[in-house]
Amino acid sequence: MAESIKILTGNFDVPGIEQLDVYRKNGGYAGLEKALKQMSPDEIVEEVKKSGVRGRGGAGFPMGMKWGFLAKPEGVPRYLVCNGDESEPGTFKDHYLMMKSPHLLIEGMIISSFALGANTSFIYVRGELMYVINILEKAIAEAKAAGLLGKNILGTGYDLELVVQPGGGAYICGEETALLESLEGKRGNPRNKPPFPAVKGLYQCPTVVNNVESISTTPWIVLNGGEEYAKVGIGRSTGTKLISASGHVKNPGVYEIELGLPVEEFIYSDQYLGGIRDGHGLKAVVAGGSSVPILPKDLILKTAAGEPRLMSYESLSDGGFASGTMLGSGGFIAMDETTCIVRNTWNFSRFYRHESCGQCSPCREGTGWMEKVLYRIEHGKGNERDIDLLVDVAKKIEGNTICPLGDAAAWPVASAIRHFRDEFEWHVKNPEAATKKGAVYQPELSLA
Amino acid sequence: MTETIALTPERLEKAKEIIARYPEGKQKSALLPILHLAQEQHGWVSPETMDFVADLLSIQPVEVYEVATFYTMFHLEPVGKHVIEYCRTGPCCTMGGEEVYAHLKDKLGIEAGETTQDGLFTVKEVECLAACGWGPCFQIREKYYMHLTNDKVDEIIEELSK
Numbered sequence: 308m309a310e311s312i313k314i315l316t317g318n319f320d321v322p323g324i325e326q327l328d329v330y331r332k333n334g335g336y337a338g339l340e341k342a343l344k345q346m347s348p349d350e351i352v353e354e355v356k357k358s359g360v361r362g363r364g365g366a367g368f369p370m371g372m373k374w375g376f377l378a379k380p381e382g383v384p385r386y387l388v389c390n391g392d393e394s395e396p397g398t399f400k401d402h403y404l405m406m407k408s409p410h411l412l413i414e415g416m417i418i419s420s421f422a423l424g425a426n427t428s429f430i431y432v433r434g435e436l437m438y439v440i441n442i443l444e445k446a447i448a449e450a451k452a453a454g455l456l457g458k459n460i461l462g463t464g465y466d467l468e469l470v471v472q473p474g475g476g477a478y479i480c481g482e483e484t485a486l487l488e489s490l491e492g493k494r495g496n497p498r499n500k501p502p503f504p505a506v507k508g509l510y511q512c513p514t515v516v517n518n519v520e521s522i523s524t525t526p527w528i529v530l531n532g533g534e535e536y537a538k539v540g541i542g543r544s545t546g547t548k549l550i551s552a553s554g555h556v557k558n559p560g561v562y563e564i565e566l567g568l569p570v571e572e573f574i575y576s577d578q579y580l581g582g583i584r585d586g587h588g589l590k591a592v593v594a595g596g597s598s599v600p601i602l603p604k605d606l607i608l609k610t611a612a613g614e615p616r617l618m619s620y621e622s623l624s625d626g627g628f629a630s631g632t633m634l635g636s637g638g639f640i641a642m643d644e645t646t647c648i649v650r651n652t653w654n655f656s657r658f659y660r661h662e663s664c665g666q667c668s669p670c671r672e673g674t675g676w677m678e679k680v681l682y683r684i685e686h687g688k689g690n691e692r693d694i695d696l697l698v699d700v701a702k703k704i705e706g707n708t709i710c711p712l713g714d715a716a717a718w719p720v721a722s723a724i725r726h727f728r729d730e731f732e733w734h735v736k737n738p739e740a741a742t743k744k745g746a747v748y749q750p751e752l753s754l755a
Numbered sequence: 756m757t758e759t760i761a762l763t764p765e766r767l768e769k770a771k772e773i774i775a776r777y778p779e780g781k782q783k784s785a786l787l788p789i790l791h792l793a794q795e796q797h798g799w800v801s802p803e804t805m806d807f808v809a810d811l812l813s814i815q816p817v818e819v820y821e822v823a824t825f826y827t828m829f830h831l832e833p834v835g836k837h838v839i840e841y842c843r844t845g846p847c848c849t850m851g852g853e854e855v856y857a858h859l860k861d862k863l864g865i866e867a868g869e870t871t872q873d874g875l876f877t878v879k880e881v882e883c884l885a886a887c888g889w890g891p892c893f894q895i896r897e898k899y900y901m902h903l904t905n906d907k908v909d910e911i912i913e914e915l916s917k
């Protein structure tokens with residue numbers, strides 16, 4: 308099988324790549340040299356636009372377009388904030404990237420800050436990853452000592468201070484406006500929009516928020532050109548994507564894949580996940596982090612129209628929510644036939660109830676309701692009306708909240724019932740059997 | 756009392772460096788990093804510590820309370836010497852987490868949220884730690900323990916009990 312192109316992780320296995328000299332010997336900071344010495348900020352923005360690279364934090368918004376929206380009022384500082392909060396269940400790719408190759412992110416931050424005209428930039432990392440924060444700080448100190456950060460970088464007159472900020476344990480701080488609140492030393496309550504961060508962000512100044520992986524594409528894009536980047540991938544899903552795979556597969560871990568890779572190949576080929584663990588078969592996949600709709604095996608491998616499903620923004624969402632899902636943050640969770648979908652859905656609903664910031668009632672109350680009802684069903688105390696009640700509550704949350712956490716809480720529940728309704732019904736009709744330790748609904752069991 | 760609540764001179768120095776990282780007048784941004792520093796020193800964040808931090812940042816104590824209570828990493832009550840925070844979220848449970856965590860609690864004879872009588876261990880349930888493919892996992896301070904099994908849990912507890 309052909310080795311697929313590596314834009315981010317090509318040198319990750321070089322021993323010592325977290326050190327400046329090793330990183331440089333392996334091509335590191337060449338993108339920065341080119342950006343600062345041969346390009347204007349606008350030219351860099353132009354290349355990023357041409358690359359078509361889309362935000363890797365989950366929403367998939369084109370990065371160059373976002374950069375183009377940044378307001379530039381005279382005399383007002385602008386900020387770049389990197390989102391390393393990574394708290395979406397199933398997602399651990401930014402953790403991997405920062406831990407393996409801190410200088411890649413730092414190089415990307417300097418290039419991006421220069422392109423946006425920022426002189427102070429922040430990397431917000433979830434506080435639990437304190438050891439990764441220490442790795443980043445060490446790398447920043449090395450870069451500073453080498454004249455790659457601070458005043459007059461590489462003698463070009465450009466100044467940049469880079470600050471690593473720890474979070475405090477709160478999924479909601481991954482939402483960009485909650486992150487900005489948190490960075491200002493407040494509770495992580497998402498802001499009402501507009502105004503958008505591009506106009507009023509950190510300290511009420513124009514701000515760009517981008518994901519760790521998004522920013523880390525910029526050294527390659529600068530070196531090779533946006534057009535080259537756009538040649539990788541498929542259609543509007545340009546480039547490569549880090550996928551963090553967990554669950555019942557032979558080889559869980561983080562993989563850099565070219566967008567457009569068939570899902571079937573990703574799951575079953577030895578180059579990637581190596582298939583499902585011995586003696587078991589695939590049941591369902593949550594393809595893009597816990598928030599995206601769960602799909603049963605048939606629909607994750609093929610679209611409803613029978614086309615092979617590909618790892619791309621478009622292919623994964625083919626069929627809408629009726630039969631599709633989303634690429635999201637690339638948190639790929641595979642479950643075999645021993646998995647109880649009801650239990651897993653209850654587990655996820657508990658997560659969202661726990662992480663709701665509580666500002667809006669549909670989310671605060673709705674996530675609490677969903678968890679309670681799912682707990683009831685899972686523990687043999689549900690009734691048939693509960694299933695429709697869940698669908699109803701999920702619908703009432705969707706679209707009625709300040710931030711998308713509400714939707715993120717509703718989708719897993721709605722999709723689990725859509726595709727695995729039998730399993731919910733079996734629970735309410737057979738509470739005794741369903742609450743036996745390790746009991747899992749098997750389709751051949753009757754629904755008596 | 757002040758001696759027990761203040762940061763050590765080294766940490767106070769570090770706190771001042773942290774405050775200086777932010778633009779003029781935005782010292783409140785230093786709140787989370789400084790709460791982490793304080794917790795590193797005391798193991799938890801007491802009301803006295805919060806008042807001290809408020810003073811240090813020239814903000815109202817309530818601004819510190821509302822933040823410290825919002826973020827789950829801050830312990831607002833005294834905890835054991837080793838705080839074991841295990842991930843209870845879907846992917847880790849898919850990988851066998853429920854059994855491993857039950858074993859952990861059995862071994863220590865406590866439930867989540869409790870501290871062993873000898874004050875050595877506190878166990879806390881947390882949500883996804885961004886290590887899902889390496890689960891089941893827990894963290895003790897900065898260190899991640901991954902691919903946990905019952906045997907590994909035994910080893911870790913024995914090591915830390917020495």
Ligand SMILES: Cc1cc2nc3c(=O)[nH]c(=O)nc-3n(C[C@H](O)[C@H](O)[C@H](O)COP(=O)(O)O)c2cc1C
Nearest residue numbers: 362363364390392393394481482483517518521711
């Ligand atoms: C509840 C919630 C949690 C989020 N968590 C993260 C996160 O951990 N990391 C991230 O990069 N984006 C996260 N996002 C998306 C951000 O709001 C934002 O879209 C992203 O950081 C923008 O960067 P990108 O365009 O490079 O993807 C989250 C969004 C929501 C609603």
Ligand code: SF4
Nearest residue numbers: 664666667670708710
């Ligand atoms: S949707 Fe939920 S998390 Fe988002 S602002 Fe409203 S209450 Fe907070």
Ligand code: FES
Nearest residue numbers: 842847884886887
């Ligand atoms: S689910 Fe346990 S680390 Fe993500």
